[in-house]
Amino acid sequence: MSLVEKIRNIDRRIIFTIIALAIIVPLLIPVGFPIKVSPSVRNLYDELENLPSGSKVLISFDFGASTYPEIYPMSMAILRHLFRRGVKPIIMGLWPEGVPFAERALAVTTEEAGKVYGEDYVNLGFKAGGIVVMQALGRSLEEAFPEDAYGTPIGDIPLMKGVRNYDDIAMVIDLSAGDPGIPAWVMIAQGRFGKKVGGGCTAVSAPQYFAYLQAGQLVGLMGGMKGAAEYETLIKRKDLGTAGMDAQSVAHVVIVIFIIIGNITFFVERARRGKKEEVS
């Protein structure tokens, strides 16, 4: 077996080991690559930065445990920014798994900021129905969520006084890993009710949403852990997103090197085959 064939047929366990090392080593020994902020994340930050103190922002936690490492850091960064600005988040989830993550993010960020439940933030919990819940919110928030996540009637929560529907919410932010998620929020909250919508999503799904960004249907977007790291850079509070960027950088470079090696072996083999055919 020639060297080229050996390289081409390399055991996949070796590839897995190299990738594992490319991720683990930078996590253990951080390099701290500088993070450049992309326009889509900057726009989202600017929108929230320009909201008047006391505004209410609806944040929907529409992701599950599998995408938690990518999207949870975004939720932390967004909540920290909102609490720092005095903006009041109204939390909800269209995915049942989203709510425990919201609770954890709130537990950390509200303790840091010294915020009080019911006055500075509220958690409405999970509601089944997806796009229909979004439509119902446009008519009456209280009809869609008669109680918060802990069974308190909405009418008894000070923050919710005067919040009837989208008209009383400054903006919607969707942290989404699929359906129901950003496209549905764009379609209903933005398209039908004219509300500004921003979002965060996994890196693999981000390219789908660039059409919404260009059309102005999304005011900003965080894509994957990089998006979270960029937002952390903007609020000057490095956390989980930034911590993962070194590993992601190195992993990307390693994958690119794999692609290049794979193609070199492909072209060498093709050239050899061509020569053999010429001889025969």
Next chain:
Amino acid sequence: MKRQIPLIITFLAGLAMILGYFIPHEPFGGLQQMLNTWYMVVAAFAMILGVGNLIKLHTIKIRKRKQGFGYSFVLLAGLAAMALFGIFRGIKPGTAFYWMWWNMHVPMSSTMFSLLAFFVASASYRAFRARNIEAALLLVAGILVMIGRVPIGDMVWSGFPAIANWIMNVPNTAGQRAILIGISLGVVSTSLRLLLGIERTYLAGD
């Protein structure tokens, strides 16, 4: 009648939703809201149906000793443990459900998703080849986006992020927009077929 009644219900419900969308005033707005509320209730019950179906499917797999039936056993045991602890001991911090959620379910689900990195690396090494011009274009675009979207790309050459952004904003968006328009037209035509009773596959057995 067995076939016509569901068709009439579908037509009327669909019509009410369409009218409610374009004319949000009474009586259409209220009708749409009522149907939305019904949908939320049905959606909640659909989750129960989903769990029931999952249990049925895996029970059959175990009973018939199909390949990989051991995994079905683990799934059912996990489902039962989470459900029973959740129902009888609650889901608040400090409970067994809470512990299992954060220390078993979340890490395992995240691990499954993170395996993607390993498969992407292996697959790109073996299959991502510049066999023709189209494949070469895709490969170059993929490499530029991968490098341009991480901080190390900017360190190597400040032009990488700009190129990656251009690829995402221009060719990618053009393609995505075309796909979106195609999907939307498909949704509209399928919806019309359903409302008009042309598409009847949802009537199981008919």
